[in-house]
Amino acid sequence: MKITRSSQILAASVLGLTLAGAGLAGPAAADDDPSGTGGIDVSVNIQSTSTPGQLSMTVADNTGVSLQENGSDATARQFTGTLPTVTVTDTRTPEEIPAGEYWAVVGQASEFVAADDPSKKIGPEYLGWKPRLLSDSSTGSVAAGEPVSSVISDGSGAPTVGLEGQELLVSTANSADEIGTSEVNADLALRTPVDVAAGEYHSTITLSLFNQS
Structure with a gap:
């Protein structure tokens, strides 16, 4: 029973955080950038850490x-x-x-x-x-x-x-x-x-x- 209850609490916390983020992001995008042109592209080039064998x-x-x-x-x-x-x-x-x-x-x-x-x-x-x-x-x-x-x-x-x-x-x-x-x-x-x-x-x-x- 303790394992089940802990799992339920963890799931609820993750879900609550996701919902809070979604609620804050919606109005900010609508009020500050109505044209939708202020988006910033974020990229990263991750190099392989593997090296050839020898x-x-x-x-x-x-x-x-x-x-x-x-x-x-x-x-x-x-x-x-x-x-x-x-x-x-x-x-x-x-x-x-x-x-x-x-x-x-x-x-x-x-x-x-x-x-x-x-x-x-x-x-x-x-x-x-x-x-x-x-x-x-x-x-x-x-x-x-x-x-x-x-x-x-x-x-x-x-x-x-x-x-x-x-x-x-x-x-x-x-x-x-x-x-x-x-x-x-x-x-x-x-x-x-x-x-x-x-x-x-x-x-x-x-x-x-x-x-x-």
Whole structure:
């Protein structure tokens, strides 16, 4: 009963306000502007607040990756670590994505150069990785890239091509079916000859997001 009574009071108040406004407006228009030429046009141009979606990539905050010796054997010295989490986000609508478009995150390592002697180098072909999909909120099929090994095989059967233009994360269908957010990282493994020169070496892994059809 209380709910019904409150509703009736609210309706009456709105109705009363509407009627009062109508009663005041009628005489004013008739007395002050008998010709009807004093009307003022009021217009407003309201811009859309929506912005186009976009495809973007971010890398988790990090201080770099320090590879540690782990798994060395008679055929190679091995140093391992983990790539920081990489996130790809697609906020576009299906209408904003051309038919047949797809994307890929590709990694490229530079040479490892010794800090104490730039003449001492280890090529990117000695660095491998194993990408790992961490999460995927898209509606389509997003997959981690294929593992690759150092040119000194790790025995896993992965291609021994090193980290030179290898896929970390790929959309495997039409991008319009893969709107959402995907996260990936990778296990890194540097396998060098057993007689590699001692020293502190530095390399840079460059990650690029390619969008193509």
